[in-house]
Each structure stands twice: as C-alpha cells, then as structure tokens.
Amino acid sequence: MNVETQKVKIFMQKHDNQKRALISILQDIQAEFNYLPKEALQDVAKTLEIPLIHIIGVATFYRSFSLEPRGKHQATVCTGTACHVRGGPKILDEFERKLGVEAGHTTEDRQFTLETVACLGCCAIGPVVVVDNEYFAHTSIREVGSILKKYRKKEKDNE
Amino acid sequence: MIKFIMNGLEVQAEEGWSILETAKFYGLEIPTLCYNEGLSPYGGCRLCLVEIGEGPRAKLVSSCTYPAEEGLFVRTDTNRVIKARRMMIELMLSVAPGSKVIQDLASKFGVKQMRFEVRNEECILCGLCVRICAEQMDAHAIGFQNRGHKKKISTPFDIRSDVCRHCGACMYICPACQLRCQGPDADTAVCNACLTMDPTCLDTYDELQCWMYDAGKCGTCVQEKPEKPNSEDNEKTA
Numbered sequence: 001m002n003v004e005t006q007k008v009k010i011f012m013q014k015h016d017n018q019k020r021a022l023i024s025i026l027q028d029i030q031a032e033f034n035y036l037p038k039e040a041l042q043d044v045a046k047t048l049e050i051p052l053i054h055i056i057g058v059a060t061f062y063r064s065f066s067l068e069p070r071g072k073h074q075a076t077v078c079t080g081t082a083c084h085v086r087g088g089p090k091i092l093d094e095f096e097r098k099l100g101v102e103a104g105h106t107t108e109d110r111q112f113t114l115e116t117v118a119c120l121g122c123c124a125i126g127p128v129v130v131v132d133n134e135y136f137a138h139t140s141i142r143e144v145g146s147i148l149k150k151y152r153k154k155e156k157d158n159e
Numbered sequence: 160m161i162k163f164i165m166n167g168l169e170v171q172a173e174e175g176w177s178i179l180e181t182a183k184f185y186g187l188e189i190p191t192l193c194y195n196e197g198l199s200p201y202g203g204c205r206l207c208l209v210e211i212g213e214g215p216r217a218k219l220v221s222s223c224t225y226p227a228e229e230g231l232f233v234r235t236d237t238n239r240v241i242k243a244r245r246m247m248i249e250l251m252l253s254v255a256p257g258s259k260v261i262q263d264l265a266s267k268f269g270v271k272q273m274r275f276e277v278r279n280e281e282c283i284l285c286g287l288c289v290r291i292c293a294e295q296m297d298a299h300a301i302g303f304q305n306r307g308h309k310k311k312i313s314t315p316f317d318i319r320s321d322v323c324r325h326c327g328a329c330m331y332i333c334p335a336c337q338l339r340c341q342g343p344d345a346d347t348a349v350c351n352a353c354l355t356m357d358p359t360c361l362d363t364y365d366e367l368q369c370w371m372y373d374a375g376k377c378g379t380c381v382q383e384k385p386e387k388p389n390s391e392d393n394e395k396t397a
Contacts, residue, residue, distance in 0.1 A: 060306075
C-alpha cells in the first residue's frame with residue numbers, strides 16, 4: 001500500500017466511511033494532492049460503496065474539484081458582464097498567449113492554472129484578475145506580464 | 160383516492176400517482192420522450208408539460224414529476240402548453256436533427272421551422288440511458304458529467320468501464336442516437352417528410368417500415384405533389 005492510498009484511507013476514516021461525507025472526503029483529497037487522482041476515486045468508490053460514476057459526476061460538477069493536476073498558482077480572469085465590456089476577454093487572450101495554455105488548463109511546468117469566472121462581485125474595479133486570492137484591479141494588457149513575473153519571482157525567491 | 164379536475168373532468172388518482180400516470184389511466188394523451196414506465200421520472204424533455212392552476216397564477220409543470228394532489232386544476236392542451244411543447248421539440252431538433260424519434264415528434268406536432276443553430280450532437284441529455292443502466296441493469300456504468308453546456312454522458316474517465324456488461328440497453332432506449340431519420344435534409348433541417356402523410360404513419364404503420372425503405376421516397380406514406388398541368392413547359396426549362 002503506497003502513501004497515497006493510505007492518506008485517502010485516513011480521510012475516509014475521519015468521516016466514518018459515511019456515504020454522505022463524499023464531498024468532504026473529495027475536498028480533503030483535493031487539498032492534499034491538488035487534484036483528484038484516479039486511483040483515489042476508485043478507492044473511495046470501493047470503500048463507501050458508491051458507484052464510481054456518481055463520484056465522477058460530483059467531481060466534474062463542482063469547479064473546486066479537478067481531475068487534472070492543478071498548477072501551483074491559480075490565475076482567474078473575470079469575464080462577467082462588467083469586466084467583459086471593459087476588456088476582460090482581451091486580458092484573458094493575453095494570459096493565454098503568455099502562458100501558452102487555454103483557459104481551464106495548466107501550464108506544462110505546473111506553475112499556473114488559468115481559469116475564467118463569470119463574476120466576482122466587484123464589478124467597480126473591473127477588469128479583475130485574481131491570482132492566489134490576490135486581487136488585481138483595473139488590469140490592462142500591459143500589466144499581465146508583470147503579474148505573472150511577480151509570481152514567477154516569488155518561486156525563485158523561495159528556492 | 161385523490162380527486163382533482165383534469166380538462167374539466169373530475170378524475171380520481173391513487174396515492175403516489177403523478178399527473179401523467181393519472182392522464183394515462185383515463186386515456187388522455189400527453190406526449191413524452193424522457194418518460195419510461197419502468198424507470199423513475201426525470202422531467203428532462205419537458206414534453207409532458209401541463210398547465211396547473213387558474214387565471215394569472217396558472218403555471219406549467221412537467222406532469223411526469225408532478226404528484227397528483229387533491230383539488231388540482233389541470234389542463235393538458237391549452238395554447239400555452241402546445242406552444243411550450245413546440246418550442247421544446249424545436250430545441251431538441253436543433254441538437255439532434257438526425258433522430259427519427261424527434262423528427263417524428265416535430266411532424267406530429269406541426270413544428271415546421273427551426274430557428275436555432277444545428278448542433279448535430281446525437282444526444283439530448285434525456286437521461287434514459289443513464290436511468291436504464293442504473294435502475295434496470297443495476298450496472299451504474301454511465302452517468303452525467305460536467306454541467307451546463309459541457310454536460311455529457313460517459314463512463315468514468317471516458318474509458319471502457321469495468322462494470323459495463325455490454326448489454327446494449329442504453330442504445331436500445333436512446334431516442335436520439337440509434338434510429339436515424341432518413342428523410343430529405345434530415346441532418347440539416349426540419350424533415351417534415353412524414354408531415355404530409357395521410358393517414359399519418361406515425362400511429363398506423365410500424366416505424367420500421369419507414370426508415371427501412373427511405374421515408375418520403377417510397378411513396379407509401381407521402382402524398383406526392385399534384386403535377387402542374389403544364390408539365391411539358393417545366394421539362395423544357397429543366
């Protein structure tokens with residue numbers, strides 16, 4: 001038994017292997033591995049006696065779960081109505097160009113996951129970009145590079 | 160016994176019946192697509208819409224999921240209901256115009272136009288295959304994934320499922336992906352080849368007869384257009 005399966009087992013035991021705790025268990029797995037590994041989901045299905053397809057249904061329904069490994073930093077570009085009219089899509093294009101991935105995907109070096117959101121509720125400061133819970137207000141295409149550089153730099157400093 | 164009014168008649172329903180089941184018991188026809196007697200109701204196709212209540216408070220509900228209640232006032236064929244049903248058929252048609260079942264419904268309910276972009280997806284997400292797999296076959300091999308416009312039906316991780324026994328029940332029950340409409344332009348538009356039938360083969364003939372022999376072309380069910388008297392002139396121009 002590898003470390004991964006053991007961890008998943010502990011998460012399930014924390015909730016007494018209850019079917020109704022499925023989402024909590026998935027959240028724990030997501031927090032631990034930064035995505036939902038296939039083997040982990042199969043273990044959960046077996047132990048909780050839930051058909052695997054139901055778990056997949058839940059895992060693909062909620063945005064906080066991901067079946068693919070997520071990047072270290074999460075970049076979210078708002079494309080809601082207010083941000084849209086102020087140039088949100090152009091900023092998203094710039095992010096896609098700079099990172100080389102489409103929205104919803106992770107860069108090859110697993111540093112950034114690019115996502116879109118419909119509205120963040122702070123339309124007054126749009127177009128909004130959020131990276132790891134840090135909000136960037138009134139962003140322009142020019143700023144995209146510096147935002148990414150800031151997080152890349154943090155990475156280097158930590159090393 | 161639950162007593163309520165349906166289309167002006169006083170009807171009695173047993174405990175646990177839906178409006179649709181009561182209507183069927185009394186022989187009132189309500190069109191359905193995602194409903195199957197052996198499966199749990201889903202309320203996805205919205206074809207079985209009926210109007211309940213009176214006056215400005217009347218609202219549309221799906222009769223397959225709405226339980227019969229004491230003192231309900233149900234109307235199954237008001238203008239509003241028919242309009243809503245036509246819209247639903249039109250929407251489903253734009254998703255899967257190749258489906259014989261949906262083209263037949265369009266012909267039957269007089270849907271002659273389709274104002275939406277054709278998507279040719281071969282799946283209208285009616286959930287019949289998911290339910291038959293789970294409830295009748297007890298396999299739970301396929302299910303809904305994602306949500307919104309990305310919603311789809313598939314096996315876990317889109318690979319061959321361990322629990323699938325290849326029984327084929329999902330394909331048997333599918334209204335969209337198996338039986339193809341063979342009429343003219345079926346893939347691009349409203350076919351309506353069956354619309355001119357007299358009597359309509361939808362009720363009279365076995366549907367096999369139609370798609371085996373090129374519906375609309377064999378002539379058994381479609382009235383040909385009366386030839387114009389000056390047919391010679393037409394030939395010359397052609």
